[in-house]
Amino acid sequence: MNSDNNKTNMKKEDFFFDLPEELIAQDPLEDRSSSRLLVMDKETGEVSHHVFREITDYLNAGDCLVINDTKVIPARLIGAKVGTDAKIEVLLLKRKEVAASVDEAGQATGTDTVWETLVKPGKKAKVGTKISFGDGLLVGEVIDVVEEGNRLIRFTYDGIFEEILDQLGQMPLPPYITHQLQDKNRYQTVYAKHTGSAAAPTAGLHFTPELLREIEEKGVDIARVTLHVGLGTFRPVKVENILEHHMHSEFYHIDEEAAQKINRTKENGGRVICVGTTSCRTIESAADENGRLKECSGWTEIFIYPGYRFKALDCLITNFHLPESTLIMLVSALAGREHVLAAYEEAVKERYRFFSFGDAMFIK
Incomplete structure (x- = not known):
C-alpha cells in the first residue's frame, strides 16, 4: 500500500454512477456462458463487447486462472419464536463451534453448533429467545449479542446439520434480487466444493465444465483457492470517507498446489488472472511483497481501493457491481476510477445486466 496524500479522504460519492434498477439481473441465464463480456484494457480504458465463452480468446498458455471453490450454504432460515409463533428470519454468517450434546449418563444425544447470525426482526431476538425451524427439526437459542447487533445462536438438532440445512434453508440471495430462485444450484x-459461504463468488457463475476444459486444453493452469464469502460483500459503505469503512473478516485457505501454480506462473512470465473479487482478495491477503504464495489459511479483512499496489494479481474477471460498493472500489484500484466509471457508463448504455446474475467484465 503506498502513502499517497490524496488517499486520506477518498469519498464514497467518487464511486457513484447512475444504475437503472431494471438492469439488476433478477434471474440467471439458462446457459451460464452466454452472458455478455465487456473486455477492458486497464492501461488505456479501451473497451470491446463479447459473449462470455469468448473469454478463451483472451487467455494464453502459461497463464493461471485462480478460482474460488467455496460452496454457498442455504443459510437463510425462516422460523417461529417459541411461545409466540412470531416469524423470525435468521441468516447464518459464521460457524463458531460444534459440540456433541451429552445426556446425564454421558451419552451423545445429538449435536449442537453455534453460529454468528443476522436476525430479522432483531428486537424479537433477545438473549434466551428460542426459535423453532421446520416444526422443531432445528431449534436455535440466542446466547449472545455481538458487533452490529448480530446474534450468536446455538442450534440443537438430531442428525447432520448440513442435511437439515439443505432441507430447511434457502439460498441467501442479495437483497437486490427479489425473485425466488427455482434451482438452488x-x-x-x-x-463449488468447500461449504461455508453466505454468498456466491458470482464471477465464477459464468463458467461451464466445457469452458473450463477448453481453458485447460489451451495450456492455462487452474488454481483453486477458498474464501468463504461473508455478508460484508453486500454491506453498504456508510461512511463518507471510505478509509473509515471496516470490512468483515472472511476465512480463506490456499493449499500447496495452488500456491505452486501461482508462483510458477509468476516465475515464467505468465499472468495471474483472478475469477472474482473474492479470489483476488484471497491471494492479495496471502502474498508476500514479491507476490509469492505458500500454503496458508486465516482470516482476512483486506479492503482494496485506489492507491493499492497489487502483489500477485495481473488481470481480473468480475461482474458489474453496485454504485459506491467496496467491489467497485477494488476494480477501480486495478484499472483506475475514471476508466472504470467510463466502462460502467458504456455498460449501462448497452443495457448490460448487473450484479450477481448479471454479465461479466474482463480487465486485462
Missing part, C-alpha cells in the same frame, strides 16, 4: 459455481 444456479447460485453455485460448477466447481
Whole structure:
C-alpha cells in the first residue's frame, strides 16, 4: 500500500454512477456462458463487447486462472419464536463451534453448533429467545449479542446439520434480487466444493465444465483457492470517507498446489488472472511483497481501493457491481476510477445486466 496524500479522504460519492434498477439481473441465464463480456484494457480504458465463452480468446498458455471453490450454504432460515409463533428470519454468517450434546449418563444425544447470525426482526431476538425451524427439526437459542447487533445462536438438532440445512434453508440471495430462485444450484459455481459461504463468488457463475476444459486444453493452469464469502460483500459503505469503512473478516485457505501454480506462473512470465473479487482478495491477503504464495489459511479483512499496489494479481474477471460498493472500489484500484466509471457508463448504455446474475467484465 503506498502513502499517497490524496488517499486520506477518498469519498464514497467518487464511486457513484447512475444504475437503472431494471438492469439488476433478477434471474440467471439458462446457459451460464452466454452472458455478455465487456473486455477492458486497464492501461488505456479501451473497451470491446463479447459473449462470455469468448473469454478463451483472451487467455494464453502459461497463464493461471485462480478460482474460488467455496460452496454457498442455504443459510437463510425462516422460523417461529417459541411461545409466540412470531416469524423470525435468521441468516447464518459464521460457524463458531460444534459440540456433541451429552445426556446425564454421558451419552451423545445429538449435536449442537453455534453460529454468528443476522436476525430479522432483531428486537424479537433477545438473549434466551428460542426459535423453532421446520416444526422443531432445528431449534436455535440466542446466547449472545455481538458487533452490529448480530446474534450468536446455538442450534440443537438430531442428525447432520448440513442435511437439515439443505432441507430447511434457502439460498441467501442479495437483497437486490427479489425473485425466488427455482434451482438452488444456479447460485453455485460448477466447481463449488468447500461449504461455508453466505454468498456466491458470482464471477465464477459464468463458467461451464466445457469452458473450463477448453481453458485447460489451451495450456492455462487452474488454481483453486477458498474464501468463504461473508455478508460484508453486500454491506453498504456508510461512511463518507471510505478509509473509515471496516470490512468483515472472511476465512480463506490456499493449499500447496495452488500456491505452486501461482508462483510458477509468476516465475515464467505468465499472468495471474483472478475469477472474482473474492479470489483476488484471497491471494492479495496471502502474498508476500514479491507476490509469492505458500500454503496458508486465516482470516482476512483486506479492503482494496485506489492507491493499492497489487502483489500477485495481473488481470481480473468480475461482474458489474453496485454504485459506491467496496467491489467497485477494488476494480477501480486495478484499472483506475475514471476508466472504470467510463466502462460502467458504456455498460449501462448497452443495457448490460448487473450484479450477481448479471454479465461479466474482463480487465486485462
